[in-house]
Amino acid sequence: MLHLLENDTVLPIKQLKVLASKRSAGKQVEFRGTSVTVEEALPESFKGVDIALFSAGGAVSKELAPEAAKHGAIVIDNTSAFRMDPEVPLVVPEVNEQALFDHNGIIANPNCSTIQMVAALQPLREKFGLSRIIVSTYQAVSGAGMTAIEEMKRESQAALNGEPVNPSFLPVKSGEKHYQIAFNAIPQIDKFQDNRYTFEEMKMINETRKIMGDASIKVAATCVRLPVHSGHAESVYVELGKADLSVEEILNVLSEAPGVIVEDDPATQTYPMPINSVGKTDVFVGRVRRDLDVASGYHLWIVSDNLLKGAAWNSIQIAHSLIKLGLIKTNG
Numbered sequence: 525m526l527h528l529l530e531n532d533t534v535l536p537i538k539q540l541k542v543l544a545s546k547r548s549a550g551k552q553v554e555f556r557g558t559s560v561t562v563e564e565a566l567p568e569s570f571k572g573v574d575i576a577l578f579s580a581g582g583a584v585s586k587e588l589a590p591e592a593a594k595h596g597a598i599v600i601d602n603t604s605a606f607r608m609d610p611e612v613p614l615v616v617p618e619v620n621e622q623a624l625f626d627h628n629g630i631i632a633n634p635n636c637s638t639i640q641m642v643a644a645l646q647p648l649r650e651k652f653g654l655s656r657i658i659v660s661t662y663q664a665v666s667g668a669g670m671t672a673i674e675e676m677k678r679e680s681q682a683a684l685n686g687e688p689v690n691p692s693f694l695p696v697k698s699g700e701k702h703y704q705i706a707f708n709a710i711p712q713i714d715k716f717q718d719n720r721y722t723f724e725e726m727k728m729i730n731e732t733r734k735i736m737g738d739a740s741i742k743v744a745a746t747c748v749r750l751p752v753h754s755g756h757a758e759s760v761y762v763e764l765g766k767a768d769l770s771v772e773e774i775l776n777v778l779s780e781a782p783g784v785i786v787e788d789d790p791a792t793q794t795y796p797m798p799i800n801s802v803g804k805t806d807v808f809v810g811r812v813r814r815d816l817d818v819a820s821g822y823h824l825w826i827v828s829d830n831l832l833k834g835a836a837w838n839s840i841q842i843a844h845s846l847i848k849l850g851l852i853k854t855n856g
């Protein structure tokens with residue numbers, strides 16, 4: 525977020541505060557050539573703040589986001605704490621920017637896998653209608669944070685040296701069991717729910733319906749972690765409102781879509797891959813095919829940097845939209 529803000533030309537940043545836990549207070553971060561001291565995040569810290577970007581975990585958001593909103597800040601929250609709260613807009617600007625008008629001081633940034641999927645599917649939905657999505661994800665380790673990345677590197681090194689890997693973090697830090705991610709695929713992201721889906725899968729299902737504003741869309745998800753540093757990939761099957769569309773018709777719509785880049789040419793082995801998405805804010809789509817049995821069914825492969833469009837960039841875009849829509853009243 526700080527890196528994106530540093531190069532941002534849309535937000536008229538007069539002052540930047542960097543807030544964290546007591547443990548990090550006093551550290552220095554560089555911003556536009558000056559050194560900013562990290563302060564402890566307290567309810568009063570948000571006095572005079574116009575936009576507060578939160579990304580310190582659900583518990584911190586639950587405690588401090590309402591306090592920040594009370595002090596007049598508009599919170600853009602990157603955690604899952606408020607996403608399904610009916611009072612809180614859940615926004616991907618390319619899809620449902622208008623939902624921002626209904627905010628009550630807190631706006632939720634959706635789950636990373638959901639953002640890239642709806643950004644790519646919404647243009648098809650607008651043009652042809654969409655009734656069903658079946659998605660399997662191939663998710664990067666960076667979504668789970670620095671500790672997970674360190675674990676993957678350490679395990680990879682150990683495995684290559686023929687030493688025991690001793691996993692202690694993934695798939696879920698607080699879980700009873702931990703499994704090796706190096707040279708593996710783990711079909712669990714976040715905790716299991718009573719219906720045998722994981723929370724990550726249910727986030728994709730519920731958030732997609734909320735962002736698209738249609739509870740009747742059929743959605744099923746299987747979320748899998750791969751030993752990829754950054755960049756989530758998704759194999760997506762969709763049923764559109766129109767049968768027998770040509771691949772060209774679909775690619776034409778996608779190539780006009782904001783924030784979407786088509787990389788799709790079997791003849792030249794062109795398709796999106798996580799490593800090529802790293803550092804980019806776009807959503808990449810390729811491998812577009814008609815289903816061979818269902819006339820209204822189509823397959824796509826969707827890739828994006830989970831830390832950018834999936835998190836920081838979508839949050840900054842929400843801030844841009846707030847400015848564009850005239851929703852920021854300078855506070856103090």
Ligand code: L14
Pocket residue numbers: 602603604634635636663664665666667668669713714724727
């Ligand atoms: O819903 O890759 O924001 O473990 C953050 C952690 C999504 C999953 C969220 C991960 C989650 C992510």
